[in-house]
Amino acid sequence: MKRVVIVGAGFGGLRAARRLAGGDFDVTLLDRQNYHLFQPLLYQVATASLEQESIAYPVRAIARRWGNVRFQMAEVTGVDLANKRVLAEGGSIPYDLLVVAAGAQTAFFGVESARQHARELKGLPDAVALRSHVLAAFEHAALEDDPQKRASLLTFVVVGGGPTGVEYAGALAELIDGPLARDFSPELVDMARIVLVDMLPHVLDAYPPNLRDYTARRLEALGVELMLGAQVADVLSDRVTLSDGRTIPAKTVLWMAGVEPVPLAGALGVDRARDGRVHVESDLTLPGHPDVYVIGDMAYVEQDSEPLPQMAPVAMQQGAYVARHIAARAAGRAVEPFRYRSRGTMAVIGRGAAVARVFGLRLTGLLAWLMWLVLHLSYLIDFRNRLLVLINWAYDYLFFERKVRLITAPDTTRDGEWSVDDTSPAREASPERVAAF
Amino acid sequence: MKRVVIVGAGFGGLRAARRLAGGDFDVTLLDRQNYHLFQPLLYQVATASLEQESIAYPVRAIARRWGNVRFQMAEVTGVDLANKRVLAEGGSIPYDLLVVAAGAQTAFFGVESARQHARELKGLPDAVALRSHVLAAFEHAALEDDPQKRASLLTFVVVGGGPTGVEYAGALAELIDGPLARDFSPELVDMARIVLVDMLPHVLDAYPPNLRDYTARRLEALGVELMLGAQVADVLSDRVTLSDGRTIPAKTVLWMAGVEPVPLAGALGVDRARDGRVHVESDLTLPGHPDVYVIGDMAYVEQDSEPLPQMAPVAMQQGAYVARHIAARAAGRAVEPFRYRSRGTMAVIGRGAAVARVFGLRLTGLLAWLMWLVLHLSYLIDFRNRLLVLINWAYDYLFFERKVRLITAPDTTRDGEWSVDDTSPAREASPERVAAF
Numbered sequence: 001m002k003r004v005v006i007v008g009a010g011f012g013g014l015r016a017a018r019r020l021a022g023g024d025f026d027v028t029l030l031d032r033q034n035y036h037l038f039q040p041l042l043y044q045v046a047t048a049s050l051e052q053e054s055i056a057y058p059v060r061a062i063a064r065r066w067g068n069v070r071f072q073m074a075e076v077t078g079v080d081l082a083n084k085r086v087l088a089e090g091g092s093i094p095y096d097l098l099v100v101a102a103g104a105q106t107a108f109f110g111v112e113s114a115r116q117h118a119r120e121l122k123g124l125p126d127a128v129a130l131r132s133h134v135l136a137a138f139e140h141a142a143l144e145d146d147p148q149k150r151a152s153l154l155t156f157v158v159v160g161g162g163p164t165g166v167e168y169a170g171a172l173a174e175l176i177d178g179p180l181a182r183d184f185s186p187e188l189v190d191m192a193r194i195v196l197v198d199m200l201p202h203v204l205d206a207y208p209p210n211l212r213d214y215t216a217r218r219l220e221a222l223g224v225e226l227m228l229g230a231q232v233a234d235v236l237s238d239r240v241t242l243s244d245g246r247t248i249p250a251k252t253v254l255w256m257a258g259v260e261p262v263p264l265a266g267a268l269g270v271d272r273a274r275d276g277r278v279h280v281e282s283d284l285t286l287p288g289h290p291d292v293y294v295i296g297d298m299a300y301v302e303q304d305s306e307p308l309p310q311m312a313p314v315a316m317q318q319g320a321y322v323a324r325h326i327a328a329r330a331a332g333r334a335v336e337p338f339r340y341r342s343r344g345t346m347a348v349i350g351r352g353a354a355v356a357r358v359f360g361l362r363l364t365g366l367l368a369w370l371m372w373l374v375l376h377l378s379y380l381i382d383f384r385n386r387l388l389v390l391i392n393w394a395y396d397y398l399f400f401e402r403k404v405r406l407i408t409a410p411d412t413t414r415d416g417e418w419s420v421d422d423t424s425p426a427r428e429a430s431p432e433r434v435a436a437f
Numbered sequence: 438m439k440r441v442v443i444v445g446a447g448f449g450g451l452r453a454a455r456r457l458a459g460g461d462f463d464v465t466l467l468d469r470q471n472y473h474l475f476q477p478l479l480y481q482v483a484t485a486s487l488e489q490e491s492i493a494y495p496v497r498a499i500a501r502r503w504g505n506v507r508f509q510m511a512e513v514t515g516v517d518l519a520n521k522r523v524l525a526e527g528g529s530i531p532y533d534l535l536v537v538a539a540g541a542q543t544a545f546f547g548v549e550s551a552r553q554h555a556r557e558l559k560g561l562p563d564a565v566a567l568r569s570h571v572l573a574a575f576e577h578a579a580l581e582d583d584p585q586k587r588a589s590l591l592t593f594v595v596v597g598g599g600p601t602g603v604e605y606a607g608a609l610a611e612l613i614d615g616p617l618a619r620d621f622s623p624e625l626v627d628m629a630r631i632v633l634v635d636m637l638p639h640v641l642d643a644y645p646p647n648l649r650d651y652t653a654r655r656l657e658a659l660g661v662e663l664m665l666g667a668q669v670a671d672v673l674s675d676r677v678t679l680s681d682g683r684t685i686p687a688k689t690v691l692w693m694a695g696v697e698p699v700p701l702a703g704a705l706g707v708d709r710a711r712d713g714r715v716h717v718e719s720d721l722t723l724p725g726h727p728d729v730y731v732i733g734d735m736a737y738v739e740q741d742s743e744p745l746p747q748m749a750p751v752a753m754q755q756g757a758y759v760a761r762h763i764a765a766r767a768a769g770r771a772v773e774p775f776r777y778r779s780r781g782t783m784a785v786i787g788r789g790a791a792v793a794r795v796f797g798l799r800l801t802g803l804l805a806w807l808m809w810l811v812l813h814l815s816y817l818i819d820f821r822n823r824l825l826v827l828i829n830w831a832y833d834y835l836f837f838e839r840k841v842r843l844i845t846a847p848d849t850t851r852d853g854e855w856s857v858d859d860t861s862p863a864r865e866a867s868p869e870r871v872a873a874f
């Protein structure tokens with residue numbers, strides 16, 4: 001029985017494994033985590049809307065229904081293409097056919113200070129740490145006397161105006177305007193700023209103009225400041241500088257400007273595109289290595305002279321294609337080249353608003369949002385998760401409340417001093433602070 | 438308006454604040470965390486039954502309903518009794534009346550190696566780390582060739598046969614026999630051992646003999662090995678040694694042998710009992726400092742010549758008493774000394790079984806468990822939490838499944854190497870490993 005090894009239990013790898021389930025292959029699915037992550041909702045964990053457990057699912061619980069698929073938790077470090085072995089920390093695994101679907105990580109595009117001081121949102125720990133960081137920033141701002149320090153604690157800079165940046169900025173604005181506005185004094189909450197920076201002239205630059213404009217208007221209505229056509233030069237621990245010299249004092253900078261393939265792409269030692277993705281043939285195999293497929297965010301595929309975007313639907317269709325291709329090869333059948341069929345794209349901009357391109361339509365507002373809701377719920381792997389997510393969302397929606405706003409990660413905002421003293425002029429001068437804490 | 442400062446938003450402090458709400462006091466509630474933790478269910482987070490968010494509740498969301506109570510997140514380091522100020526990291530807060538309710542931490546009783554190598558279960562991060570650690574131990578055991586290393590990865594030693602140790606051991610046994618038995622090979626799961634060690638001759642030593650015996654039988658039926666009358670001498674990274682020379686190879690040692698007051702108790706610089714608790718007057722004030730109350734796990738109070746136990750119900754009744762005492766003093770009324778009214782105690786031993794002493798009755802089995810269920814659900818602060826907890830429990834109960842079994846904390850079990858090779862004798866010799874991963 002042929003040994004198929006799949007590296008990565010994300011959207012691409014998991015779909016490939018699922019489609020190979022029950023077949024005549026001995027499938028090993030590897031991931032460095034023991035769970036599959038529903039990344040599109042990560043920003044909701046980061047803004048205290050969802051528990052982390054609602055968007056993650058243990059791989060073993062999925063894979064054990066698939067008799068011929070076993071899961072192994074392993075950190076893959078490379079592939080020995082000549083000897084057909086996957087190299088992992090502490091050991092190696094032989095394969096006959098290999099599917100590499102290890103995904104992408106945050107790209108800092110050479111801004112080293114951003115790598116050091118900006119936060120990212122790629123994994124569950126990032127989301128929990130970001131949630132804790134934002135909430136702790138408010139707690140400390142309520143005790144801060146120095147107006148400059150308070151301003152930088154209460155300024156949240158989102159770098160990147162793509163769907164992820166837009167969705168996070170919208171959800172953060174609603175976290176602040178809703179639950180936090182009831183937890184903290186109005187004066188404090190009014191000082192909070194969300195600044196969305198992008199070097200491109202529009203948010204959601206890849207979308208049609210009317211959807212872009214709608215998104216920009218919605219974000220501004222939510223109080224998000226748009227700084228477009230602006231490039232980040234440096235991220236320091238308490239401020240961001242732009243290449244035109246402007247400075248934004250901010251203790252929280254979220255870097256959502258782009259992704260690059262994980263280091264495994266480089267460790268393959270094969271030809272890569274300028275953005276770091278691996279060049280593959282039209283059947284998604286590595287040139288010269290017909291037994292190795294590379295799919296998802298790691299693979300560079302052009303279609304109609306345009307590179308395919310790094311998105312979950314692409315990865316899923318590629319996973320399904322690879323499984324079909326493997327089965328066809330074993331049966332001696334030919335398979336047509338991979339072709340991505342877009343079913344549309346959408347981005348949500350806070351409660352009850354979204355933009356969507358689906359079935360050739362361009363939708364905005366509540367209808368787009370409802371479509372987003374149904375789609376995301378139906379994607380969530382498991383009935384219980386779906387139910388829990390729905391309860392959380394319904395609760396938030398009805399009560400403008402987010403019960404998940406717990407500071408559970410180590411505190412990364414504190415560095416100052418505060419004082420509470422009925423005789424100090426600071427307290428006399430700022431009555432709002434009395435209400436704040 | 439008199440300034441009342443309450444240190445600690447646990448069961449005692451929160452109850453005091455709640456009872457002072459709406460009164461003629463200016464109340465400041467301090468805690469180093471922004472949430473109130475329902476500690477009695479911590480072991481369920483540690484065994485993947487509940488999300489951490491289900492047993493924690495943001496203090497601001499509770500306190501904002503109480504007009505005269507404000508919350509402040511602060512790490513309290515001491516009290517300046519002479520100048521009536523609470524000292525905290527970065528600042529200080531003046532008080533007229535002070536309620537110290539900062540709780541307890543794990544006591545290692547001088548076993549320094551346990552402090553270093555054993556795990557504890559006092560806060561949410563402990564529970565998430567323990568859950569991740571246990572699950573990762575199984576993942577790595579599945580890849581481990583060395584029988585000794587595998588045995589130590591699969592042995593879980595619980596030190597302490599009190600309610601916490603019993604509840605955790607029972608829940609862990611059910612996690613292993615249920616969900617993990619379906620995730621991993623039967624051979625691997627059969628190697629798993631849970632060893633409960635206590636220096637006393639019985640589990641639940643403070644309970645009546647028939648409840649103790651029932652508990653011991655139930656634990657043994659769940660596969661928990663009881664090592665009673667045994668004292669832990671040393672905890673190393675991969676084994677436990679007892680003072681009689683016996684050794685248990687184990688990578689996981691959970692220390693639940695007892696608690697001691699947090700360091701703030703010592704920082705007060707006042708008279709303390711042998712167990713570190715602070716001696717208080719019959720009205721729970723500090724001797725010589727009638728404006729300072731100490732309650733909960735920090736306070737040493739004797740009643741009928743017995744010290745009161747460090748339990749949530751004691752802390753809650755003391756919190757309510759202190760609020761009444763403060764109001765009575767302000768009104769010039771006298772208040773009787775504090776007296777704890779026990780409404781019973783209970784401990785749960787896995788699915789559908791518990792022991793309880795309530796209303797003078799001694800109950801075991803399903804009836805005690807149902808009582809436990811109703812009580813704990815009704816204690817959980819908020820309707821939504823109650824509903825989520827109930828859904829989780831119902832799901833676990835009906836499907837023998839735990840969807841929370843995610844490894845989300847850094848891996849603390851891995852140190853060996855593993856190999857997967859169809860030509861290696863290790864793989865040939867242990868066919869169960871093929872099924873295991």
